[in-house]
Amino acid sequence: MYEPSKEEAARLLRQMMEIRQFEDKIMELLAKNIAEGGSHLYAGMEAVAVGVISSLNPDDYITSTHRGHGHAIAKDGDLNALMAEILGKKTGVCKGKGGSLHLADLNKGNLGANGIVAGGLGIATGAALALKMSKSSKIVVCFFGDGALNNGITHECMNMASLWKLPVLYLCENNLYAMSVSIFRACSVKDFKKRAAAYDMPAEVVDGMDVLAVKEAATKWIEYVRNGNGPCLLVCNTYRYYGHSRSDPRVYRTKEEEKFYKEKDPIPNFAKICIQKGWLTEHEVKQIEASVTKAIEEATEYAIKSPLPDPEELYTDLYV
């Protein structure tokens, strides 16, 4: 098992808590109609974003998905600017023009969330091509869900990346459902690592509810990609606690299944391990949680108080 330092354990726990509380807060804001529109929440899947991104260098790149808040936070995203963006505010990370589906921060190496399933595959693979051409040692992690596996561009990009030995790690977050349709009703091949064989690249499946398991596998495969071996596929089996979006009554899955995964909750389970292993005390865990709560409250207040974009912004940023 991956053994983090005390500081690293605290950081992993903190980031996962930030994501969870951020998402719980957005659910609350949606219910109160303070947040308009929709939002795809990452709660339950925190161990994946945190486990993978904490194993990257800060100047490595990621592409994200329609369920992208977790990736943005884990990629050193500013909570205030992210929350403001989700509310469409001027102070948002994309000046209020992107929203939940388009969180991006190029300075931090986040090449963006995407409103189109599999929309990040081309960007990630092209970024990897640029890195290879410029002989950079940076890599790209391309996050996508199980739904994206069945989209054409996924096949095109994986073939191209393997053909050209591009430095991209394809990271499949398998949360079992593409909106409402389960992988068992959508995928002819249920064992996703078999997909990689079609592109002659290695693959591994890992428990995406266990941050240390994710981190161990991610560290290994990031090194593999960074060493110029070409792409690989890492599948993280995980579960989203909320529905697909705000209006989803979740009729396609059972309460028993939800309970099963609730018991695998990556945050309390990791906190327990931290205490058992002596990485953190119970008191420290509580302190981290309280400090995260404070940061989320501050971000929320910042976002709510921030102004909407100026009307003149309608036509800016379209062309250079």
Added chain:
Amino acid sequence: MREITYRQALNEALDEEMARDEKVFLMGEDIAIYGGAYGVTAGLLNKYGEDRVRDTPISEAAIVGTGLGAALLGYRPVVEIMYIDFIGLCMDQLNNQVAKIRYMFGGKCTVPLTIRTEGGAGRTLGAHHSQSLEAWLMHIPGIKVVMPATPVDAKGLLKSSIRDNNPVVFIEHKMLYNTKGPVPDGEYLTPIGKAEIKRHGNDITILTYSRMLLFSLQAAEILEKEGISVEVVDLRTLLPLDRETIRKSVMKTNRVVIVEEDTKTAGAGAEIGMTVIEECFDYLDAPIKRIAGADVPMPKAPNLEKLAIPSVESIVEGIMEVMK
């Protein structure tokens, strides 16, 4: 001045820009060893190597998508979609990713990507290799759409497209590759978004672009003998349209015919015509006429193919009607 073909002019533009800026690279189907389906990239592989002149699998979505990714990291990719008919295969990448990413991210990135493609009828290739789909592209804010008709413009506009920090779709015409025209030696750029009056006249304005410019100029020649003085405006860029040149010409002639090869309904001409109405309705002495492609898939039979697009004769006839 020396005369070279449209194909050579494009090849020179690519060659010069690749020599000038090492961030420029080419990617597409059959562009390297084969030299491009229409020979535009011939010789560049030997000169620049396979890192910068890249044959790709038949993966249009990935070609455009990876072009975008590389552009975001500071490269200036010139990707080729062999026929514009294949653009449906990468339309999501073009419309949802390439065109929107800068705006969606609050202006925090640039996309210096050029997408070269080619369209139009004339080789009796049937419905999947003969279309004119520029109107689809004009409907996408965030990109530019360039359609040169002459070798001199092809070269100058391609160089400008590659240097532009915005995504540009550069649409060539398959029947123009072998046409010849004067092209100056040495460096020059042709500005995107500027139309050019290719023939001055007083009685009526033709607004046109790409291959239809050649037909329009021939029609103007014939009409001259009938005593009708035709001004021919080559729009060159369809997005953004050069409203000023359109307005000035129409204010002078007071009559407009639009000649376009794409299918008429909701075609490029609809936008161009509405622009005329918005800009200078009061100056019109006659209704605007569109001489456009037939609203049908392009048929194979050579006689039907000719009937499906404007001809010199149909342009002459159309103008005579407006002048009545």
